[in-house]
Amino acid sequence: MAGDGRAASASGGLTLDDLSVGQRFESGTHALDEAQIVAFAAQFDPQRFHLDAEAARDTLFGGLAASGWHTASITMRLLVGGGAPFAGGLIGAGGEIAWPRPTRPGDVLQVFSVVQEVTPSRFKPERGSVTLLSETRNQRGEVVQTLKARLIVPRRGPAG
């Protein structure tokens, strides 16, 4: 499925008219290590449980954990890289995000998505919106993030 996704993306991607509720996509993988976790945290989320494995032991996380925004950013990278092969790119207006468990050094992340809604725009005939639920899982299949996003997706051709 990841292969199909990449192929579709290279050929222009799926339009709103190609999408239907229940359709599933699977991304490639991203291997996360301590250096990446610390580099992201130093720039955007400098808290001890994201910066220092030793100091992280005495925190709620019980050890080094990636910033949730790092997990979100890697998820976006995997979606853009073929995990959600939509025409026009991935443009989100917003969504709901949750981190049910920490992302750890050594985790290999992969994103599994399912189309939940496909809605043509009432006022803009050239596009519509898609609600996509994406689960980011580690190498044990545990969900480290859920993201329900509303994306803007173009239609195939002129309306009518």
Added chain:
Amino acid sequence: MAGDGRAASASGGLTLDDLSVGQRFESGTHALDEAQIVAFAAQFDPQRFHLDAEAARDTLFGGLAASGWHTASITMRLLVGGGAPFAGGLIGAGGEIAWPRPTRPGDVLQVFSVVQEVTPSRFKPERGSVTLLSETRNQRGEVVQTLKARLIVPRRGPAG
């Protein structure tokens, strides 16, 4: 207020018992430029409207715009840097995010937050949760992101 926030954070931060609905916080500022936007996008969101000002003109954005996840990450940096001076750091379980307008090169971002709910944990006497609504605004006061996050915050002392 940003000054108060930083002072409180340095001295250990506000516990659940120090927080009440309606309490407001204001972060420092972050000046965003094209180089930062492109660097983040190259790593996490490599789409033409985040990578190349020229190519971005023909897209829905009509010009270079920061990845929404970049705006979210800068918002976290501003919150951690004094914009939400809570004891124990900023630990989020998730939330709702929206980007009502693009973040652009040259924008100076600042985060304005208000406490919406303060809920002691029913089962863990040493902590509770706080719902914090954070607006990220540009130098014209326009909202580029809203984030409603549920944060885990410790209580002042032993329960009882």
